[in-house]
Amino acid sequence: MGPFASFPRRYALSLRSPLRPCWMTLPPWCHSCVRCWVGCTAPSPRPLLLTSLDSWSTSLLMNLPTFPQLRPSSCSSPPSHSLSSSKALKRKPDLFLCERLDVKAVFQCAVLALKFPEAPTVKASCGFFTELLPRCGEVEPVGKVVQEDGRMLLIAVLEAIGGQASRSLMDCFADILFALNKHCFSLLSMWIKEALQPPGFPSARLSPEQKDTFSQQILRERVNKRRVKEMVKEFTLLCRGLHGTDYTADY
Secondary structure, eight states: OHHHHHSOOHHHHHHHHHHGGGGGGSOHHHHHHHHHHHHTOSSOOHHHHHHHHHHHHHHHHHTGGGOTTTGGGGGGSHHHHHHTTHHHHHHOGGGGGOTTOOHHHHHHHHHHHTTOSOHHHHHHHHHHHHHHGGGTTTOHHHHHHHHHHHHHHHHHHHHIIIIISOGGGHHHHHHHHHHHHHHSHHHHHHHHHHHTOSTTSSOTTOOHHHHHHHHHHHHHOSSOHHHHHHHHHHHHHHHHTOTTOGGGTTO
């Protein structure tokens, strides 16, 4: 990691921690790209580096059984870095127009990361989606993948709210629901009704009436994000059988 010491650029330094455990598994051309970036030996290699890292880390995540040493601590593994690229997406949304980037694979990788047990990885993935979804109307590849795989994202979010994720992360998942409702309303209105139809999903403790009420509340609220977070918190308590208990009085 010598180049990071020689050229301590803030954005490049942000890659240092997540890449350190896996630096030797990076392909040689990615090493060159990093050194090129931090050393300024070529004009703007940032898009190539980010797309290369996303492709590499997506492949690594999809094949985690081959790398068992990464799974116990995903917060320091490539997915955590790759999905924290929401900052890069915010600054350069046309990154997803790059023909080298497999947008569908990155999207699916981020959905998988929502199910990880480590909070930093989940938060990074949620942040990625809250930056990605507003672009679905202006960046064609993003709009296409949201139409094709958005339902999979919604199901992962509902599973998390239903009890598979820590209650401390509910605000992050509420942000995704709010973004879906604001930028993909017609799709969400169809997906959420279909997703909540199966008995016992996302929790066996819910009645059909409670699920219907939740879906209607979410679809009605497209302006007040704080209100959506309150709805999600109340719904996750119902899913976990904790609603109205003293244990969650201050939740």
